[in-house]
Amino acid sequence: MVTPSVPELKPSSRLLLGPGPSMVHPRVLRAMSTPLLGHLDPEFLVIMNEVQAMLRAVFQTENAFTIAISGTGSAGMEAALVNVVEPGDTVVVGVNGVFGTRLADIVGRCGGNLVKLEAPWGQVFPPERIEEALKKEGKVKAVAVVHAETSTGAQQPLDGLGKLCHDRGALLVVDAVTSLGGLPVEVDRQEIDVCYSGTQKCLSCPPGLAPLTLSPRALEVVKARKHKVQSWYLDLSMIADYWAEGKRAYHHTAPISMVYALRESLRIVLEEGLAARFARHRRHSAALMAGLGELGCTPNAAEGHRLPSLNCVKTPPGVEEAPIRKALLTGADIEIGGGLGPLVGKVWRIGLMGESARQEHVLAVLAALEQALAGAGRSVKPGEALAAAAATYAA
Amino acid sequence: MVTPSVPELKPSSRLLLGPGPSMVHPRVLRAMSTPLLGHLDPEFLVIMNEVQAMLRAVFQTENAFTIAISGTGSAGMEAALVNVVEPGDTVVVGVNGVFGTRLADIVGRCGGNLVKLEAPWGQVFPPERIEEALKKEGKVKAVAVVHAETSTGAQQPLDGLGKLCHDRGALLVVDAVTSLGGLPVEVDRQEIDVCYSGTQKCLSCPPGLAPLTLSPRALEVVKARKHKVQSWYLDLSMIADYWAEGKRAYHHTAPISMVYALRESLRIVLEEGLAARFARHRRHSAALMAGLGELGCTPNAAEGHRLPSLNCVKTPPGVEEAPIRKALLTGADIEIGGGLGPLVGKVWRIGLMGESARQEHVLAVLAALEQALAGAGRSVKPGEALAAAAATYAA
Numbered sequence: 001m002v003t004p005s006v007p008e009l010k011p012s013s014r015l016l017l018g019p020g021p022s023m024v025h026p027r028v029l030r031a032m033s034t035p036l037l038g039h040l041d042p043e044f045l046v047i048m049n050e051v052q053a054m055l056r057a058v059f060q061t062e063n064a065f066t067i068a069i070s071g072t073g074s075a076g077m078e079a080a081l082v083n084v085v086e087p088g089d090t091v092v093v094g095v096n097g098v099f100g101t102r103l104a105d106i107v108g109r110c111g112g113n114l115v116k117l118e119a120p121w122g123q124v125f126p127p128e129r130i131e132e133a134l135k136k137e138g139k140v141k142a143v144a145v146v147h148a149e150t151s152t153g154a155q156q157p158l159d160g161l162g163k164l165c166h167d168r169g170a171l172l173v174v175d176a177v178t179s180l181g182g183l184p185v186e187v188d189r190q191e192i193d194v195c196y197s198g199t200q201k202c203l204s205c206p207p208g209l210a211p212l213t214l215s216p217r218a219l220e221v222v223k224a225r226k227h228k229v230q231s232w233y234l235d236l237s238m239i240a241d242y243w244a245e246g247k248r249a250y251h252h253t254a255p256i257s258m259v260y261a262l263r264e265s266l267r268i269v270l271e272e273g274l275a276a277r278f279a280r281h282r283r284h285s286a287a288l289m290a291g292l293g294e295l296g297c298t299p300n301a302a303e304g305h306r307l308p309s310l311n312c313v314k315t316p317p318g319v320e321e322a323p324i325r326k327a328l329l330t331g332a333d334i335e336i337g338g339g340l341g342p343l344v345g346k347v348w349r350i351g352l353m354g355e356s357a358r359q360e361h362v363l364a365v366l367a368a369l370e371q372a373l374a375g376a377g378r379s380v381k382p383g384e385a386l387a388a389a390a391a392t393y394a395a
Numbered sequence: 396m397v398t399p400s401v402p403e404l405k406p407s408s409r410l411l412l413g414p415g416p417s418m419v420h421p422r423v424l425r426a427m428s429t430p431l432l433g434h435l436d437p438e439f440l441v442i443m444n445e446v447q448a449m450l451r452a453v454f455q456t457e458n459a460f461t462i463a464i465s466g467t468g469s470a471g472m473e474a475a476l477v478n479v480v481e482p483g484d485t486v487v488v489g490v491n492g493v494f495g496t497r498l499a500d501i502v503g504r505c506g507g508n509l510v511k512l513e514a515p516w517g518q519v520f521p522p523e524r525i526e527e528a529l530k531k532e533g534k535v536k537a538v539a540v541v542h543a544e545t546s547t548g549a550q551q552p553l554d555g556l557g558k559l560c561h562d563r564g565a566l567l568v569v570d571a572v573t574s575l576g577g578l579p580v581e582v583d584r585q586e587i588d589v590c591y592s593g594t595q596k597c598l599s600c601p602p603g604l605a606p607l608t609l610s611p612r613a614l615e616v617v618k619a620r621k622h623k624v625q626s627w628y629l630d631l632s633m634i635a636d637y638w639a640e641g642k643r644a645y646h647h648t649a650p651i652s653m654v655y656a657l658r659e660s661l662r663i664v665l666e667e668g669l670a671a672r673f674a675r676h677r678r679h680s681a682a683l684m685a686g687l688g689e690l691g692c693t694p695n696a697a698e699g700h701r702l703p704s705l706n707c708v709k710t711p712p713g714v715e716e717a718p719i720r721k722a723l724l725t726g727a728d729i730e731i732g733g734g735l736g737p738l739v740g741k742v743w744r745i746g747l748m749g750e751s752a753r754q755e756h757v758l759a760v761l762a763a764l765e766q767a768l769a770g771a772g773r774s775v776k777p778g779e780a781l782a783a784a785a786a787t788y789a790a
Binding site: 006011013014016030037062071073077105109110228230232250252253260264335 | 430505647
């Protein structure tokens with residue numbers, strides 16, 4: 001065997017405006033590189049308490065069970081479902097994009113009885129459709145929806161869903177991967193029972209942890225399970241004993257450096273304040289969308305249901321989108337996302353999440369897109385997109 | 396809700412000589428704090444190739460399927476089993492400590508027919524016992540053993556096990572969490588089919604990734620499954636499409652910063668060279684054990700089967716162990732581990748893994764233990780433990 005020769009790590013310096021990861025604040029990188037404590041060190045246990053307290057603030061909940069799962073957002077999704085769903089349980093899933101599709105897939109792997117509600121990619125589910133499904137199905141264990149569909153840019157309304165579910169004995173499971181920290185996720189007020197997210201989106205932390213919170217009602221369901229959870233790694237009854245103050249029973253080694261990073265990113269979120277942070281996301285999204293409109297792009301998500309954190313737009317008619325994205329990456333060091341599934345080749349997904357949601361980034365991507373479109377032979381008036389963004393900022 | 400007030404991160408500076416995490420080289424911390432690329436960036440895909448090539452070198456394998464799972468070592472264990480075991484499959488598991496117990500638990504969650512071989516904690520399984528079980532059970536899907544039992548300090552011999560399994564149509568699954576990078580793990584020569592590890596032990600990288608390699612034979616078994624893998628997050632058939640050069644299909648967002656860290660830690664491992672690294676682990680372990688002997692400690696693991704990476708010793712007779720460990724942590728900033736399960740209160744587990752395996756650390760922990768034992772009223776001759784270590788280094 002030949003020993004591979006691998007050079008020093010020297011990646012390009014990218015502006016991350018794709019569907020995630022988002023830009024990371026230097027303070028978070030610095031905290032992450034702090035020499036490690038052991039995962040059972042009394043000082044680390046204090047750090048875990050602090051992270052839990054800050055996660056509760058960001059989730060807007062008093063839930064005691066509020067932790068970070070040792071995996072990326074998808075591990076959070078899996079933890080949410082495998083702990084709640086037992087074989088034969090009926091689960092209603094809203095499928096209007098990649099992440100709803102994934103929820104449905106996991107329900108199947110749990111042996112659940114999947115009731116799939118479908119909507120075109122970019123549309124959302126009115127509460128009436130969910131109510132109708134609940135009425136029709138009778139005994140439903142849980143309803144699962146995606147608050148912020150990263151694949152389509154659509155924002156699912158949550159108000160009232162919790163009550164609908166609880167009136168019929170079902171739990172409400174919400175995917176907040178692309179919303180937590182960027183737009184309101186009000187776990188207690190909205191009566192959400194299980195809510196998970198990822199660190200690499202609006203929290204502006206590197207990927208590797210999945211914030212997760214369970215209501216007391218959800219916790220009761222987990223405790224009353226008849227079957228062992230199919231995942232040992234994500235078995236919340238055991239993980240709870242590690243995170244529970246006073247117990248701290250060893251389950252698995254926590255990803256210490258990632259916890260340091262999450263702690264610092266949450267400090268930054270709370271220093272800014274949730275209301276100011278949400279307003280900032282809305283402001284920059286509006287400016288970006290105005291500029292994109294000048295470039296011939298149109299929103300993919302339904303009017304009134306557009307995510308500020310993930311701006312998904314149909315590409316200008318007649319433009320081949322992949323070469324434009326490639327020109328942005330190689331020419332301007334800017335990453336934006338393309339489409340997934342039925343949207344391949346049809347949309348751009350421009351993330352303005354956390355540290356990425358800044359005026360200079362909005363202007364940078366609009367200027368680079370304008371130049372790349374001109375370079376591809378499209379007639380664009382120089383500066384019009386920037387002017388539209390500036391006008392929106394001034395308004 | 397009150398916004399929690401969380402201060403700047405200022406952990407104590409610890410010498411990590413417990414069962415993991417181990418000390419992390421400053422180069423690894425620096426690489427980890429590099430600003431992020433996107434997980435589908437062409438430059439990140441090159442980095443993944445480099446990590447795979449270096450993991451193959453450390454696993455001593457040509458296996459194409461050699462990756463890092465996005466979770467800690469326990470996620471590697473779960474990935475190893477859930478992809479191989481289907482309901483009704485017979486799996487022989489060697490249980491002689493915490494991690495064998497965990498393997499057995501997961502086989503049950505997969506619906507497998509568990510055949511548990513048991514040995515006292517600190518003993519290992521001679522090949523004859525495994526052969527006997529294979530003969531008795533008839534059709535066996537897999538045999539799973541723990542190479543380095545972190546809970547007992549015992550090292551399971553691996554030579555010949557692969558052939559035994561293959562002669563009877565079974566796969567060999569090996570837990571190398573506390574051995575990879577610290578003592579020989581020869582996946583190809585030893586005919587191991589599924590081998591996983593963790594980053595925070597002998598690789599001296601922060602916890603958060605689980606190196607994993609599958610032989611072509613194991614990959615065939617995974618591809619021929621009748622049932623979907625019960626875990627979406629750890630479904631190797633999908634993860635393979637992300638890691639496969641030329642495909643790189645999106646599955647989940649890779650923990651980019653952790654991949655940077657692992658890349659740098661693997662560079663350091665290969666710069667030192669495996670043979671030199673293994674010799675270093677043996678040398679420092681021998682010196683530590685000599686010193687511990689002077690303090691009245693005796694090895695927990697069977698003679699000839701002691702791990703150099705994890706030194707598990709029975710505490711001196713009549714000494715209450717927990718206050719001594721606490722004195723080391725609070726008085727000398729040194730972390731060592733206590734016992735788990737039946738060994739609670741009876742042993743210390745002193746890790747000399749990767750960057751932790753250095754002469755100054757051996758001397759530091761011996762001196763601190765000597766002082767703590769004296770402080771607890773035990774009669775110890777000052778310097779005898781250090782002298783024994785020095786004599787071993789000189790030999």
